[in-house]
Amino acid sequence: MTISPEQKLSSLNLVLPPPPKPAGQYRPARLVGNMLYLSGQGPRNINGEFLTGRLGNELSVEEGYMAARNTGLQLLAVAKDVLGDLSRIEAVVKVAGMVNCEENFTEHAAVVNGCSDLFVEVLGDKGYHTRSVAGMNSLPLGMILQIDAIISIKD
Template identity: 55%
Template sequence: MTPEEKLASLGLTLPSAPVPVANYVPFRWAGDLLYLSGQGPKRADGTYKQGRLGRDMTVEEGYAEARLTALNLLAVAKQAVGELSRIEAVVKLLGMVNAEPDFADQPKVINGCSDLLVEVLGDAGRHARSAVGMGSLPNRMAVEVEAILLVRR
């Protein structure tokens, strides 16, 4: 089953790849490595659910936001590579969580992104990862994740 078929079997569709709103590109190639700029849980209407973990959102809500973020990362990857089956490995994720200073469950939140990548890409979706708390994120979004992918060219 291709990653696109796996998405469909999960009842998920990739959104349009988000367009950068500042002076950067959504992805950059370095040999066979594809660097994806940080993405957040942007909805189809262009909005974000705003809030901080540990104050405005539960871990479960943050997990759902990270899962949506994974869809946005996959949308950018598809724009760059054409077919998601060309992804040989998700090498590394940096997951950032908009959180209160005493919030300590960043890994549980970013699992939403990690879990979806493994569901869709199988073993190629397993990755090294950091999950850190931030004092704020753009648009007051709950999470932002950037990724490095190894791609068959």
């Protein structure tokens, strides 16, 4: 028997947050054909406020990893809102992560692994993806990181 992504989330004691509302003139997601494009999301607390800070001197790699994992849940929440069922995901195609960090910080990939690991844990082989990561000297509203994704949807 195949376990659904929603069942997998439950078995990991993870709950999808409410899908975030746009903070500007854009949509959180756009479905074009069988491709779902997810706008950049950042980590949020239980009240929906962005978690802020910079990697390097202020935040540890472990804290960044957990922020990226949190952001992965935000992205899955948006996907579920659009698709109704995460089982419609055929594959996570691409993830791009931007890390708010000090100039000398070099562990961007270790931070964004929080999101990548979450996708694989929840979606199995469908969660493996191509990826880009980069360091930024600032991000909107001071958020720790921002991640967007492109997902292929089953016909």
